[in-house]
Amino acid sequence: MKMKMIAVLAGLAAGSLAAASAFGATLEFSDPTGDDDGPGNYVYPTDGVYSPGSFDMTGFEVSSKGKNLEFKVCFNSSLDDPWGMGVGFAVQMAAIYIDTDRTPGSGHTDGLAGFNIKFAPDDAWDRVVVLSPQQQSRVMSEAKMKAATELAAGDLLVPRKTLGKGKCITGRVKLTDVASTADGAPGPDGWGYQVAIQSNEGFPAKTDLLTRRVNEFEGQHRFGGGHDMDCDPHVMDILAPPAAGGPDEVTAQHEMLSYECDLDGNAVKSATLRMVPGTDGAK
Numbered sequence: 001m002k003m004k005m006i007a008v009l010a011g012l013a014a015g016s017l018a019a020a021s022a023f024g025a026t027l028e029f030s031d032p033t034g035d036d037d038g039p040g041n042y043v044y045p046t047d048g049v050y051s052p053g054s055f056d057m058t059g060f061e062v063s064s065k066g067k068n069l070e071f072k073v074c075f076n077s078s079l080d081d082p083w084g085m086g087v088g089f090a091v092q093m094a095a096i097y098i099d100t101d102r103t104p105g106s107g108h109t110d111g112l113a114g115f116n117i118k119f120a121p122d123d124a125w126d127r128v129v130v131l132s133p134q135q136q137s138r139v140m141s142e143a144k145m146k147a148a149t150e151l152a153a154g155d156l157l158v159p160r161k162t163l164g165k166g167k168c169i170t171g172r173v174k175l176t177d178v179a180s181t182a183d184g185a186p187g188p189d190g191w192g193y194q195v196a197i198q199s200n201e202g203f204p205a206k207t208d209l210l211t212r213r214v215n216e217f218e219g220q221h222r223f224g225g226g227h228d229m230d231c232d233p234h235v236m237d238i239l240a241p242p243a244a245g246g247p248d249e250v251t252a253q254h255e256m257l258s259y260e261c262d263l264d265g266n267a268v269k270s271a272t273l274r275m276v277p278g279t280d281g282a283k
Helices: 014-023 138-146 247-258
Strands: 027-028 057-065 066-073 093-099 127-131 164-165 168-173 192-199 268-269
Touching: 027 192, 057 192, 066 093, 066 127, 127 168
Parallel strands: none
Antiparallel strands: 027 057, 057 066, 066 168, 093 127, 093 192, 164 168
16 A cells, blocks of 8 residues: 545535645555564564564554544554453554654654654654553553653643554544644644554553563563663564555664664664655655
8 A cells, every 4th residue: 555645524614725635634654564573583472462463563544533633553463352451452552653843853852661762853753642552541640650751741642542443453632632733734744653563561661651672582471582671672563664565664664673782781873763754745
């Protein structure tokens, strides 16, 4: 699939045509299958709940739903709820980073606690939407304790409820919570997007936001192929420009998630992500 605008909502007043083209649409992004290996060598935990394809993102959508935006992330495996979360899925977790102003140097360059990723200055993010099977209150309380201190109120958004069905998880947040709808402001088709796939962890480390760690060797509930210290990215899959699902995007993902550690486990080179532009790609 290719990224495209597939629908424009009807019934808008003539004076709102600019807003309709910006907000009344669905953006579709694709990701290659079989690239759920982080920088190229990560492996799943050994427990059977982590079925093949569970963290292999295949598609991402942003849709206008009245005053809300709906975010959908799809995987290369049917969802399951082995831990009884009650929302149709349990194992996955996605962080959707959004660059709403597309202004170089404006925004955050550090990812959320526990992801161990950075963003290029020209692709700094302004909002992040977390899709988690955990209750909204749990995610927000963890974020208050563990999110970067420079995050302002409202930079991290959590849907009231995130639901899983088939192979996709979805959640909605208010459009106005993501960005201004003032005349001339970029709409979703003018934003930049990045989706980092993690695993929901109900008993995270003290510094991690409900995320599952990547160690040197895999364990029952730990990913393997990384480093036992915090110098490696704890991410299994991401989008890579142009997010059309081509094989070249696998190489691009591995390059963005590449990292280097010193002998003491400190990051010499951090995984650094880029945004995928919306329809118009404006910066």
